[in-house]
Amino acid sequence: MSVLSNLLKLGFTLGTFLSASFKYPLSLYKNPIRSDCKFGRIIKHIKSAAKNFEGVRRIICKDPPLLRGERIFNISEDLFTCDISMENKCPPECNSYEQPSRSRVVVNCSSTRKHKMPSFCPQQDDLDINFSHNFISVFEYRTYLNRTYSINLSYNRIASVDPFIYGIKKLRNINIQHNEILQIHKNIRLMTNEQHISFGNISIKCSCEMKWIEVWLENQNRRHGVSNSIICHIQGRYIEAITMSEICSAEKPRSAVQYVLLSIVIAIYISLLLCFKMKYELFLLLREFKSLILNRYNDNENLQPNVYAVYISFDAENDNIMKWIKTVVFNLEKKTSKCVCPQEISL
Incomplete structure (x- = not known):
């Protein structure tokens, strides 16, 4: 068990324990110290107090097995973590843990051969999700994204992104490099200056109605140092998105x-x-x-007298037939007040 849990059972509060560590030389030697996230929350204070008492530096870690036998003061604070089980919403085949040193909950599902995003994740806030190197084809909205500040979906097969995702203010960092993005929805303009998204090098279909992408891309690259390179297919040409105004500015509705x-x-x-x-x-x-x-x-x-319509089809190239036609028309014109010359149709 963690030493912190044992002390709390004995009636010590966290404040009392930390206060005592600065006033008295605490001897925790040979206690079964479990170096997990709970212990990680107070390790900074213990290290600060240990400047006055040399004996505190001899505390040895018992659990987890990876850190067994290590002196507490020699362990990186990033290693003080608590694993999260499937019972607590860790996705199948993934590794989830709480990491107080970075104020985050890591959900690592990289290279787990997933074809779609998991339907659930741990209930804690400040999720740092890694779904890279899978076969995911759609970046879908999930409720846990409202508790996520960073997500890595690089090296998948994503062709489309749910437009609703761009409006999630909590989601500060999105990495979808090395995918198959074909279009960028206009909702991407809902992202604030504190948010950034990394597409990498992509080629998409564009129109002059997307001239906004030029300004948006410039702001993203300048504010966050993200090297997004977007090639637009427009009017039968391939151009860089940051030069769209050169083609579209001359067009007037x-x-x-x-x-x-x-x-x-x-x-x-x-x-x-x-x-x-x-x-x-x-x-x-x-x-x-x-x-x-x-x-x-x-x-x-x-x-009115009866009027008849006569259609004559003939070969205008035949001189004999043409001569006969002219004779017929001539005689008709003598006997009628009106005569319409027949339409010549080549046989």
């Missing part, structure tokens, strides 16, 4: 008047094209329509 004028021009062009290509068909349709209107309003005695 079209006004509503411009769209209306363009529509009118297109409509006129299509109308003229139809009139030219289908002039005979249009003439016949108009004639039928006119005849229908006149017959509706005229008496039966004043009916």
Whole structure:
């Protein structure tokens, strides 16, 4: 057991113990000292008090096995940790422990062949999570991210990031280098100056609506020293994101008047094209329509004479046929007031 736990059972408070360590030479020699996170919380005070009493420096660690036999004062403060079990929400196949010297709870799931982020993590605050070197494809939102200040997702297969993640103020450090990021959501602008994210070298699809990425990228690299290099695929070209303004600054949005004028021009062009290509068909349709209107309003005695439409298909390259066609048209024009020349169709 930890010596601190034993002292508390004897009626000592933490304040009493620390106060006594500065006034009297405490002899804890041959006590089974467990060098865990609980002992780590007071080791600074004991070391400070030991400046006055040489005997305190002989305290030997009994547990954990990794530190057994070591003198307490020779052990790095980072090694005073408490393991967290699966019962206390440590993800399967991961290593979790509390580390008071750095005011954090470490969750190490690196190289555990995970294909998605664990659904739970320890309930403590200030999580420092390592999910690197796995097969995770999506950076999903999890509730434990609200208690996380740093997460490492490098060397995975992440193609997309949940936009909600960028709004988590607690999450100060995000590392997603060496992944397969294809897009960056505009919500990334919700990140404060105290937060930083590391993409590394990536290539994404961009548009001129993403000109904000130029300013954002410059601020990230300047404030945090993060070497993010983002290549944009835009208008069939590959450019650095920090130079997007060179392409997009010259573009001006079209006004509503411009769209209306363009529509009118297109409509006129299509109308003229139809009139030219289908002039005979249009003439016949108009004639039928006119005849229908006149017959509706005229008496039966004043009916218009019957009108017939004749279509002639012929080979204009044949001189004999062409001569005959001209003769037919000539005779028709003599006997009728109107004659529409037939449309020539090559056979």
